[in-house]
Amino acid sequence: MVSCLLAAGEGRRGAEQTAEVLLAADLGGIDSHGCARLRRYVEGLASGAIAAEAAIETVSATPATAALDANNGLGAPAAIEATEVAVAKAGAVGVGVVSVRRSNHFGIAGYYASRAARKGMIGLVLSNASPQVSPVFGAEPMFGTNPLAIGMPTGEGDGFLLDMATSTVGRGKLEVRQRRAEPIPEGWVIDASGAPRVDVEELIDGLKARRGYSLLPLGGSSEEFGAHKGYGLGLFADLVCGPLAGAAWGRHVYGPAGADLGHLIVAIQVEAFRDRAEFEAECRQMFAELRAARRAAGADRIFIPGEKEVEERERRLSDGIPLTEAVSADLAALAEQCGVPAPELR
């Protein structure tokens, strides 16, 4: 991954940081956001749609905040820099909030939340994304699947990690069902009349090509099950990553002038509120009680957010990362295209 990014013009640091974020996704089992996305980044750099070796500039700052401009560079280096600045500010004054404008896709939001958590901070990460989600009562993609990730140190494994799209599902979940030849349920996608659709092949292509399909906010299509909540969370992410950060928003993200994505990263110092060991001990006690709660008939386990990813990473670190044939072939083709040695895939 690093060699391909270097071949496309990115500097070593940005290439390594980007590869680290992609690898974190592959290790955690989030295959939609791992090396399968490398081509998009490499081709973006090669075509100039993404600026190589972009300088990350500080637009403004206060003791607890900073506004960064990624100058249309890769998202991962900009978001890593934003996380580091937020963590440093939180270390100094208790909290740090850092925005990024003019950025690109930054991979999994959870990477940055975990990075803050590993440094003893509560991390909250938001981004906007290409428009695919309809407002409640609407039937048109007006904003992105805008991810929200929260990480927390708990003295146990990798801590608490919630990494979620604010839509019911992201497009990646449709692709997983397609690969497994499984149907998708009503309540994931609607067409331009607001009617539910389940023909997954058409929907995957049609969402990409903006043929009028929309994903639904978390909570679905009606207020009865809380769709206004997922809608509100998605707009919150868009408002702070767009108008507040000074990036594009809503259906203007990935417009003719480029992605112009925005991110917002918050770091909160645990010790500003509570002795860290006491905090972590109570978190672990909470998780132990949740795991021991009465289970629904037929359920065999209650999970803590982030636990599945941690276990998957342990498995993959030991057994390797399974790639589909399509991804393996694409990585080999991309390596050849970039003039770098083909990856040794087994």
Add this chain to the structure above:
Amino acid sequence: MVSCLLAAGEGRRGAEQTAEVLLAADLGGIDSHGCARLRRYVEGLASGAIAAEAAIETVSATPATAALDANNGLGAPAAIEATEVAVAKAGAVGVGVVSVRRSNHFGIAGYYASRAARKGMIGLVLSNASPQVSPVFGAEPMFGTNPLAIGMPTGEGDGFLLDMATSTVGRGKLEVRQRRAEPIPEGWVIDASGAPRVDVEELIDGLKARRGYSLLPLGGSSEEFGAHKGYGLGLFADLVCGPLAGAAWGRHVYGPAGADLGHLIVAIQVEAFRDRAEFEAECRQMFAELRAARRAAGADRIFIPGEKEVEERERRLSDGIPLTEAVSADLAALAEQCGVPAPELR
């Protein structure tokens, strides 16, 4: 409301602040959190379960944070103080995060988010609550409906306001359906085997009496529609309001030693990132585009979060707040019990 709270021993300032928060709920149409709750507060003060005229103490502070102890006083005065401190810190260093421990029910979370927004800040408010919600794959109430509210100044009406329980619904929604003699849908409540239940009378009583029923996280009972997301958001609120703030958490909230609720209030200064007028103009443009989006068949309007409450407040400020006969009678009885003049209700 003020007279009753004074009669129960609260000081004038705490009584007026509490009444203001209850009134804001009644005006916004959130009847479950308005004057209908006055009895609970008055009886709590009278019995000593809630401490009257409790001093709000600062346990620790940094330039951007403070940890407060409400000393078991009413929730509203403590949360108003926390909001004011968060806003002042955000004004000084860009962000303020203030926790509250040993608190009680604070009314609608949206009140505090709106209060921060009226002062030009982005407000984020979290609280934990009495245990009523089951983890995903569980069948036991292990944490509360833990509200999350977000307010933002937009130069338009009262701005953006999202005020949501992190469960699919709170108990108040069951009570509204009961009053209207309407059925509740499968997907709101489960019994101790994890099976969906819809017998609303039994469920309202049974949830209060902790007879083994649980509300479900936003997203429902399966990961297919994102229940792990609502579950994660509910735990996030519990982790920062419990272990971080130093309050009770999970099923220990409202335990034998008292409520010991926790809150967390975040204020972010808009101008630290963006010119305020530019920010607000873009927010308004986003809302205009959302309102004009293509609508689903049969839908006649797309809403912005908070808009319904603002319109309801305008209606009620002009036409009055409709009270059910049960609430009117209870307020009259409470006034008599407190030895204060009966309210003049029409």
